[in-house]
Amino acid sequence: xxxxxxxxxxxxxxxxxxxxxxxPRKGGTIRFSAPYSASLNSLDIHTTPxxxxxxxxxxxxxxxxxxxxxxxxxxxxxxxxxxxxxxxxVYTYKLRDDAYFxxxxxxxxxxxxxxxxxxxxxxxxxxxxxxxxxxKGAAEVEKGQTKxxxxxxxxxxxxxxxxxxxxxxxxxxxxxxxxxxxxxxxxSRLNSHPIGLGPFKFVEHIxxxxxxxxxxxxxxxPGKPYADRFVLLMMPEAAAxxxxxxxKEIDTSILGPAQYVVYRNDPELSKGILEVAEMFTRSMQFxxxxxxxxxxxxxxxxxxxxxxxxxxxxxVKDKAYRATSWLPSASPAFxxxxxxxxxxxxKAKKLLAEAGYPNGFEFxxxxxxxESWGLPIVEAMIPMLAKVGIKMKPKMVEVTVLTEVAMKGxxxxxxxxxxxxxxxxxxxxxxxxxxxxxxxNYTGFNDPAFDKLIDEAGQAVDQAKRNDLLRQANNxxxxxxxxxxxxxxxxxxxxxxxxxxxxxxPTELTHQYVEDVWVDERSPAK
Amino acid sequence: xxxxxxxxxLNIIPTVGAVILVIFLLFSVIPGSFTSxxxxxxxxxxxxxxxxxxxxxxxxDPILERFGRYVGHTLxxxxxxxxxxxxxxxxxxxxxxxxxxxxAIAAMCFAILVGVPLGFIAALRPGSIVxxxxxxxxxxxxxxxxxxxxxxxxxxxxxxxxxLPSFGYGDGGPRYLILPALALGFNPMALLARTTRAAVLDxxxxxxxxxxxxxxxxxxxxxxxHVMRNALVLVITTIGLQFxxxxxxxxxxxxxxxWPGLGSLLVDSVFQRDIPAVQGCILVIVLFFLVINTLVDxxxxxxxxxxxxx
Numbered sequence: 001x002x003x004x005x006x007x008x009x010x011x012x013x014x015x016x017x018x019x020x021x022x023x024p025r026k027g028g029t030i031r032f033s034a035p036y037s038a039s040l041n042s043l044d045i046h047t048t049p050x051x052x053x054x055x056x057x058x059x060x061x062x063x064x065x066x067x068x069x070x071x072x073x074x075x076x077x078x079x080x081x082x083x084x085x086x087x088x089x090v091y092t093y094k095l096r097d098d099a100y101f102x103x104x105x106x107x108x109x110x111x112x113x114x115x116x117x118x119x120x121x122x123x124x125x126x127x128x129x130x131x132x133x134x135x136k137g138a139a140e141v142e143k144g145q146t147k148x149x150x151x152x153x154x155x156x157x158x159x160x161x162x163x164x165x166x167x168x169x170x171x172x173x174x175x176x177x178x179x180x181x182x183x184x185x186x187x188s189r190l191n192s193h194p195i196g197l198g199p200f201k202f203v204e205h206i207x208x209x210x211x212x213x214x215x216x217x218x219x220x221x222p223g224k225p226y227a228d229r230f231v232l233l234m235m236p237e238a239a240a241x242x243x244x245x246x247x248k249e250i251d252t253s254i255l256g257p258a259q260y261v262v263y264r265n266d267p268e269l270s271k272g273i274l275e276v277a278e279m280f281t282r283s284m285q286f287x288x289x290x291x292x293x294x295x296x297x298x299x300x301x302x303x304x305x306x307x308x309x310x311x312x313x314x315x316v317k318d319k320a321y322r323a324t325s326w327l328p329s330a331s332p333a334f335x336x337x338x339x340x341x342x343x344x345x346x347k348a349k350k351l352l353a354e355a356g357y358p359n360g361f362e363f364x365x366x367x368x369x370x371e372s373w374g375l376p377i378v379e380a381m382i383p384m385l386a387k388v389g390i391k392m393k394p395k396m397v398e399v400t401v402l403t404e405v406a407m408k409g410x411x412x413x414x415x416x417x418x419x420x421x422x423x424x425x426x427x428x429x430x431x432x433x434x435x436x437x438x439x440x441n442y443t444g445f446n447d448p449a450f451d452k453l454i455d456e457a458g459q460a461v462d463q464a465k466r467n468d469l470l471r472q473a474n475n476x477x478x479x480x481x482x483x484x485x486x487x488x489x490x491x492x493x494x495x496x497x498x499x500x501x502x503x504x505x506p507t508e509l510t511h512q513y514v515e516d517v518w519v520d521e522r523s524p525a526k
Numbered sequence: 527x528x529x530x531x532x533x534x535x536l537n538i539i540p541t542v543g544a545v546i547l548v549i550f551l552l553f554s555v556i557p558g559s560f561t562s563x564x565x566x567x568x569x570x571x572x573x574x575x576x577x578x579x580x581x582x583x584x585x586x587d588p589i590l591e592r593f594g595r596y597v598g599h600t601l602x603x604x605x606x607x608x609x610x611x612x613x614x615x616x617x618x619x620x621x622x623x624x625x626x627x628x629x630a631i632a633a634m635c636f637a638i639l640v641g642v643p644l645g646f647i648a649a650l651r652p653g654s655i656v657x658x659x660x661x662x663x664x665x666x667x668x669x670x671x672x673x674x675x676x677x678x679x680x681x682x683x684x685x686x687x688x689x690l691p692s693f694g695y696g697d698g699g700p701r702y703l704i705l706p707a708l709a710l711g712f713n714p715m716a717l718l719a720r721t722t723r724a725a726v727l728d729x730x731x732x733x734x735x736x737x738x739x740x741x742x743x744x745x746x747x748x749x750x751x752h753v754m755r756n757a758l759v760l761v762i763t764t765i766g767l768q769f770x771x772x773x774x775x776x777x778x779x780x781x782x783x784x785w786p787g788l789g790s791l792l793v794d795s796v797f798q799r800d801i802p803a804v805q806g807c808i809l810v811i812v813l814f815f816l817v818i819n820t821l822v823d824x825x826x827x828x829x830x831x832x833x834x835x836x
Contacts, residue, residue: 037797038781038790041610048610049571125561125579130572142574191613207621208786208794209695233694234784239677244693247685400558400799407562407573438573 024501028519029229029526033244035254035510038236039208044190045180046119049127051508054177056211056232059514060102061180061196064093064112065171066513067422069503072330074171074422078107078181078197079160088167088461089136095158100218101183102201109154114184117141117149128178134170136163167458172423177511199225199515209234219515226501226518231525248524251499254510255492257317257372263494274493276504277321279328279421282373283483284381285443290363290412297355299481303341305348305388311380312487316372320487325478326420326428328488330506332463333424333470338478340485348388360389366406366414368399373417373486406442414442417489422507424470425457431477443482450476498522530827534820538813545812546805550596553801554589560609561585563798583609596805605809606802610795615806618791623810625695626787629780630772632703633711637768641715642761645722650749652727660719667716672775676709676782693784706783710776714768721764725757732756758829766822770815 034040036052045057066077076082079093099107116135119128122144132138137150151163164170173179186195194202199221200213213230235241238256245253255263255273263269284302286293293299312320324340327333352360368374378394385392397405405411418440420427430440432454437444450473457469478485491509495502501517519525560583561576580586584595599606605615644664648657683705684692696702729735730753738748777789784790788807795803 038784038794039786041798042612044612047612122578123582125575125582127571127575129575191611206695206786207618208625208780208790209784234786235693236784237782240680240693240782240784243677243680243685247688247692249684249692249694398558398797400563400797403562404558436573 022500024226024518025520026226026518027228028226028521028523029231030227030499030514030517030519031231031233031249031251031525032510032512032514033233033235033241033250033253035235035238035241038234040205040211040234042191043194043202043205043211044182045177045194045196046115046126046128046182047124047191049178051510054508055510055512056213057177057180058198058511059200059213059230059232060194060198060202061177061182062099062198063175063177063180065175067175067505067507067511069505072506073332074169074175076171077175078112086461089164091162091164091170092155093160093162095160096220097158098220099197100216100220101186101197102195102216103183103186104218105183105185107181107183107197108157109160110157111181111183112160113149113152113154115181116152116179117147118182118187119179120149126178128176131173131176131179134164134166134168134173136165138165167461168425169423169463172426200230203229221515225515227514230514245494245496248496251496251519251523251525252502253494255319255494257315257319259494260319260492261317263492269494272495272497274495274502274504274509276491276506276509277329278489278491278509279330279419279506280417280489281323281326281328281420282320282415282417282486282489283323283326284365284413284415284486285406285483286413287409287411287442288444288482289409292355292357292361292363293413295355296480297351298357298361299484300341301348301351301355301388302385302390302484303481304344304351305390306381306384306484307343308340308486309343311377315376315380316487319490319492320372321490323485323487325474325485326431326483327424327470327474328420328506331421331424331427331474333467333474335471335475338475341481345384345388352388352390357389360391362391362393363412364393364395366395366397366402366411368397368402368416370399370417372489373415377486378415407438409437409442409444415486420488424467424474425454428454428470428473428477431473431482445477445480445482447476447480450480496523531820531824534823538816538820541816542809542812545809546597546600549805549808550593553799553804554592558799559585560799560801579609600809605806608795608803609800610798610803615802618803619788619806619810622786622788622791625698625785626773626776626780626789628698628703629706629710629776629785629787630769632707633772633776634714634765634769636707636711637715637718638765641718642722644715645719645724646726646754648719649723649726649730657723661723664716664719664723667712668720670712672709672713672778673782675712676706676779679705679709680783693782695784695786706779706785709783710772710779713775714772717768718761718764722757722761725760726753729753729756755829759826762822762825762829766818766825770818773811773814 032055034052034055040053041048041050042053045061062077064078065074068075078099079095081094083092095109101107116132119126119132120138120141122142129142135149135151140146141149153161155161181197182190183195199216199219201216203212203214205211211232215225215228233250238259241253242259244250263273286299288294308322312322322340324338365378367378375394375396382392402414402416406414429435431445431450433446433451435441453469453473457466460466460469493509498520503512505511561579584592608615608618644660648660651657680692683690690705691702694702735748735752738752773788776787777793780787780789781793792807
């Protein structure tokens with residue numbers, strides 16, 4: 001009996017400890033590492049499209065919508081509710097009346113109108129234009145024909161009516177960091193001393209080293225943020241980041257394929273790994289202007305000829321998920337029943353013979369040096385394609401140049417990574433015949449059946465019907481194989497045992513809504 | 527002395543002019559532009575936005591017009607606006623200059639304080655164990671890649687011993703400066719040790735040293751007065767060249783240690799084709815090199831009067 005009592009007491013203590021461990025602790029410092037480059041381009045989030053800049057952007061700013069990683073969808077952020085008209089074009093938002101900028105002023109509908117108008121400024125190239133363009137009248141402002149966006153109407157300080165130009169889900173566009181709501185009166189210093197609506201307030205920026213922010217006491221979510229300070233440390237070198245992580249100087253670190261293997265096999269480090277299938281599809285895209293690629297059978301043959309699973313396992317070290325279509329697995333229009341092209345060189349040979357290339361052919365592939373979707377992958381493919389008679393010659397360029405090559409169509413094929421979410425319709429529009437090559441139709445895809453599905457999906461008010469049409473369109477792309485379907489990126493973040501509340505964000509893993517993140521007392525940072 | 531100074535300063539002008547021309551031409555012909563770098567990892571930029579950005583940044587203007595504008599602005603100290611940050615390049619460089627200088631000075635102090643005495647001691651006892659050990663160290667120092675050395679320092683002092691922070695700028699104080707300065711200064715230290723040894727050995731065998739010794743001059747005085755002074759010309763030349771090139775060499779170390787200097791600014795600017803920032807950074811690094819070399823030339827004139835009258 002006494003033994004039982006002791007055991008019960010021990011269990012109770014254990015349970016209490018676990019409960020405490022799960023209760024967010026107030027205070028402490030969150031130390032994120034920024035892995036993509038040695039500095040930020042700008043703290044004025046309207047001016048920069050770079051993922052790295054939006055890591056700190058998520059701490060300092062807020063947009064009308066945000067991404068809910070747990071639910072896997074966009075949700076309202078700066079509005080409490082929204083009503084949608086029957087035709088799906090007019091959205092009426094009841095805005096938050098408790099959202100304060102870091103200068104102490106309350107946000108109103110005017111701030112949203114001003115922010116969106118600023119992004120459309122025809123004399124400057126703000127990257128968020130593509131998202132604001134969904135609003136009726138935005139195109140006219142962008143062209144400089146008028147100053148006011150006709151599709152935005154302030155009903156009162158906290159009610160905003162938005163009329164869309166097309167029937168789209170505005171959340172997919174207006175959750176982006178480049179569409180953050182900023183205060184007009186602070187415009188002149190938004191880069192040097194950003195003022196936003198985020199959970200943390202700017203303190204200092206040492207260009208090329210770090211950004212420090214402190215808790216914003218008037219943040220609109222009660223009790224949040226948990227931490228006192230947020231620090232973003234620039235750490236572009238993976239090896240240095242690894243050492244800093246192991247010496248407990250940073251709380252998170254993004255891992256590449258080589259580090260992923262080491263961390264996964266380490267008994268301690270493997271306990272703190274966050275993985276997510278990001279909405280990026282890696283592929284080799286074919287240019288149909290090069291004759292062999294105008295034949296679907298040739299494109300399919302390449303998909304059969306490459307042992308994609310082997311490349312993912314050996315070269316990418318399983319830090320990727322096999323692509324089974326253009327849309328990523330997190331997309332609502334993703335077809336879970338679809339199977340990838342199997343490795344079948346004999347079938348590839350047969351298809352090539354049917355297409356009139358029994359002895360294969362030769363083509364040039366433009367590639368960058370990227371370890372996950374560049375030259376190392378191309379080198380692995382060369383002998384596989386040679387087996388079916390296809391000679392592939394790599395031409396290496398910088399990533400910067402790769403985009404320009406693709407836009408100009410100066411390639412026979414190129415291998416790269418494409419953002420494929422979260423909006424399935426916008427993603428698939430890259431294969432719509434009316435989408436110019438410069439916009440993203442790098443494969444020059446043109447299929448009336450596909451266009452019809454996209455047109456119907458664009459008109460569908462019912463979300464389930466729209467997703468079904470997009471699923472069909474996505475499957476059509478998979479069958480037509482305008483690309484070699486390689487993989488979806490598996491983003492991997494290593495985290496320390498004392499940090500909690502990290503979100504598996506498939507739109508970009510480094511983009512954390514830091515008000516939900518907290519550190520327990522084990523954190524060495526004060 | 528004034529004539530020497532004037533002559534050296536006049537030499538700087540054509541060098542800077544040539545550098546400006548070469549940088550401008552290079553970045554006009556290499557493929558890729560800032561407007562397409564925003565499409566990192568498949569994030570697409572809107573073609574209309576790209577066009578607007580090109581117009582705003584003057585990237586579509588004729589090359590001669592751009593060159594004329596660049597030279598004209600540079601002459602009045604305006605290095606243009608960064609494409610990335612949309613801030614004046616002079617401000618960007620201003621923010622980064624002091625951390626870079628601090629790192630270069632610390633690295634050079636380490637190199638001089640360790641390298642010169644090491645070379646001197648080795649030369650005074652050629653063939654001894656001190657000579658052998660110091661020269662093995664010097665050769666190793668010359669052949670170690672900065673990146674690898676930096677990682678090893680981080681591993682040893684940051685991770686294993688936990689004595690120093692493994693990266694970052696912190697408060698800019700010595701704790702954060704030591705490791706990057708060691709990584710940057712190790713190579714010049716090794717070179718200085720070897721150069722000093724060679725220079726001292728050369729002077730030790732000179733006739734005037736033999737004469738001084740035969741006159742019965744104390745060995746300490748021979749070494750400090752005759753040997754050191756004469757070996758100094760070569761040592762100062764090496765110090766000057768090494769110090770001048772440290773700003774450029776710091777690119778790897780700054781990036782590795784997340785040190786907010788000109789080197790890391792230059793790397794980011796090159797990758798993103800931020801032409802005004804690249805031009806500004808290179809110009810400052812070149813100017814730094816030329817100024818240091820001019821100072822070295824003036825130091826020659828002070829040390830060796832023959833140069834003054836040449």
